[in-house]
Amino acid sequence: MSLRRFQTNVPMLCLTLIVLALLLAAPVVVCAEQLNFPLAAFSDEELAKVRDWEKTWAGKKIDQNNVDQIKEFLPESYAGVYKKPEVWFEPKGFWFTIVPYKRYIETKGMIEATNKYNTQVKVDASGIIQNYGETAGMPFPNPALSDPVKGGQQIAWNFDFNTHGDAYHWFRIGPALEVKQKTERVSNQDMYELYWVSRVDVDPKPNLMASNPKGIRRGYYLHMYKPPEFIHTSMFNLRYLDYSKSDDGYMWYSQFRRIRRVSTAQRTDSIDGSDLIYDDEYLWDGAIPRNTYKYIGRKDLLCSRQMDIKKLERVSGQGMPNGIIRERLNTFVVEVVSRDPNYIYKKRVWYVDPESYYIQWTEIYDQLGRFWKCFENWTNQYTEQTTGEMKKVIVGTEFMDFQRIHCGISIQECKGVGLKEIDQKNFTIDNLQKGGY
Numbered sequence: 001m002s003l004r005r006f007q008t009n010v011p012m013l014c015l016t017l018i019v020l021a022l023l024l025a026a027p028v029v030v031c032a033e034q035l036n037f038p039l040a041a042f043s044d045e046e047l048a049k050v051r052d053w054e055k056t057w058a059g060k061k062i063d064q065n066n067v068d069q070i071k072e073f074l075p076e077s078y079a080g081v082y083k084k085p086e087v088w089f090e091p092k093g094f095w096f097t098i099v100p101y102k103r104y105i106e107t108k109g110m111i112e113a114t115n116k117y118n119t120q121v122k123v124d125a126s127g128i129i130q131n132y133g134e135t136a137g138m139p140f141p142n143p144a145l146s147d148p149v150k151g152g153q154q155i156a157w158n159f160d161f162n163t164h165g166d167a168y169h170w171f172r173i174g175p176a177l178e179v180k181q182k183t184e185r186v187s188n189q190d191m192y193e194l195y196w197v198s199r200v201d202v203d204p205k206p207n208l209m210a211s212n213p214k215g216i217r218r219g220y221y222l223h224m225y226k227p228p229e230f231i232h233t234s235m236f237n238l239r240y241l242d243y244s245k246s247d248d249g250y251m252w253y254s255q256f257r258r259i260r261r262v263s264t265a266q267r268t269d270s271i272d273g274s275d276l277i278y279d280d281e282y283l284w285d286g287a288i289p290r291n292t293y294k295y296i297g298r299k300d301l302l303c304s305r306q307m308d309i310k311k312l313e314r315v316s317g318q319g320m321p322n323g324i325i326r327e328r329l330n331t332f333v334v335e336v337v338s339r340d341p342n343y344i345y346k347k348r349v350w351y352v353d354p355e356s357y358y359i360q361w362t363e364i365y366d367q368l369g370r371f372w373k374c375f376e377n378w379t380n381q382y383t384e385q386t387t388g389e390m391k392k393v394i395v396g397t398e399f400m401d402f403q404r405i406h407c408g409i410s411i412q413e414c415k416g417v418g419l420k421e422i423d424q425k426n427f428t429i430d431n432l433q434k435g436g437y
Contacts, residue, residue: 037114037141038106039354041330047101050300050328054100063095070098073302073328075351075361077374077402081320088319088405089179096324099306104355104381107389109200113137117206127153128289133197133217133241136206137161138357143332145295152293152334158357159350160288163195163218165384165391165417166202174410176274182317188226190415194219194422197241201418202386211424215241219427229255235262236427243289252432259432268344274408275373275399277344282394283359283375284336284348296333301351302326303360307378309395309411319407320398324378329353331360345372353379356392366403375399384418391417 042050062070064083071079085093114137121139122130127150129139138161140154169192175184195218197207204210221236235251249262267278267286279286304326312321331351338345346369351361356379364373378396383389397410425431 037111037138038104039141040103041101041354046330050101053328054098057098058100060098061095062098064093070302073300075301075363075374077363077371077400078376081400088407089182090319094320095322096302096326098302099325099327101327101329102306104305104353104392106356107201107384107387107391109205109387109389110137113200113206114141128243129157132243133207133209133215136163136198136200143295145332148295149293151295153288155295155332155334155350155352155357156288156291156293156336159284159352159359161198162357163198163200164193164393165419166195166199167419167422168193168393168417169415169419169422170393171413171415172410173413174274174408176408177317177319177406179317179319179405179407184317186226187224187230189222189224191220191222192422192426193221194424194427201384201389201391202420214238216427217241221426234432236432237262238427239287243287250429250432259429275401275404275406276408280375280399283350283362283377283397290339292337292339294335294337296335296349298330299333299351300328300330301361303329303331303351303353304376304378305329305353305360305380305392307380307395309378309380309413312396312411314409320400321409329360358392358394370403372403373399373401380414382414382417385416386418386420389418393417 040047057070060066062082064085067074067079067082071083074082081088082094085091117135117137118139118141120131120135124130138158140158143151143154143158145151169190172189172191173186174189175186177184196212196216197209197218199205199207217239219236219238221234223234224230224232232254233252235249237247237249239247246264250259251262252259269277271278304324306327307325311323311325313323314321332354334350334352336348336350344367346365346367348365349363350359352358353360358377358379360377360379362375363371364375366372376398377394378398379392380395381390381392384391393414395412395414399408399410401407
């Protein structure tokens with residue numbers, strides 16, 4: 001090659017290298033098909049086997065007479081409840097029904113936000129998201145399941161980024177039960193939840209930062225009607241974007257006409273004599289960096305994802321409703337351990353829905369490593385008021401303490417999901433002093 005020819009091609013060569021470098025440095029735009037989001041619980045081959053299994057079991061009523069035949073698809077503790085209901089002082093026994101698996105598809109807003117923002121998520125060396133609140137959708141649409149630590153943490157972040165329709169209102173009936181005496185203490189309350197960031201369905205999206213100088217992640221507000229001594233007691237809790245900042249919680253005690261700050265040290269206290277601590281809401285209600293996570297694998301479990309709470313059957317004092325609807329689901333299994341060595345639980349095991357990232361089941365162990373509790377979430381789909389799409393939300397939870405033979409139930413009537421507006425004044429002390437929502 002002559003020197004003249006080489007010199008003539010130098011500008012073109014440099015331009016080519018510059019363009020190539022820019023392309024390599026540019027963010028990669030990934031389409032929904034490439035992301036494989038939302039994930040399906042089963043591959044086509046797995047689903048074919050499930051459908052074949054359903055030919056025998058779909059529509060079947062499961063009780064103590066046949067629970068052994070499907071016990072591999074229940075947590076061992078719950079299989080025991082159905083096998084030996086007398087332990088829970090229920091001589092007539094418990095029963096539930098199996099229905100066919102139905103795939104859940106996330107809302108259009110969730111899918112679009114995931115596609116738009118997942119490549120913008122920034123994490124540090126320990127896997128902690130550094131630009132929390134600046135993105136929306138699922139931060140890890142294809143969690144790194146080949147890496148147990150990384151995969152477990154990414155599943156936990158996806159759980160955290162499910163904003164429950166951005167704004168949500170439900171009415172909760174929650175009896176705490178003494179099954180031996182067949183008595184219960186019922187609490188009724190209106191609850192409202194609002195997300196300031198990571199919003200995917202309700203404008204403004206992806207955040208309310210213009211009206212969020214305090215850097216709030218989300219807030220919930222509740223107004224109590226029962227038990228009688230707590231009538232018109234109300235409270236709110238705010239969680240912040242800053243991981244190091246503790247929640248702000250305040251409660252108005254109507255009988256004393258006083259406002260009290262809810263200390264973060266109380267998050268592991270039993271709530272009004274129930275089997276719950278404050279961290280147990282949604283089966284985990286705390287900042288993700290408070291724990292370590294390890295992905296264990298997949299497990300087919302019978303999960304309640306199409307539960308019409310109006311079809312539940314239960315008499316006063318009964319430990320668990322009859323008529324629960326469950327379907328097979330190939331869940332993610334994640335082991336969760338608190339970074340606080342003095343935390344009340346030694347560990348939790350989550351069984352996570354890979355299509356919605358709700359925790360469907362959790363098993364809980366005490367400080368000595370002994371099995372203690374097992375909780376189950378019931379979910380169902382409701383129409384979003386803003387978009388008209390179907391959104392999966394929690395409609396109830398069963399809380400069972402296997403050491404004390406004690407339990408509680410939360411039945412949640414959805415009053416509105418994807419609400420256009422929840423007044424932000426609800427999350428203020430001034431609102432509590434004026435009598436609440």
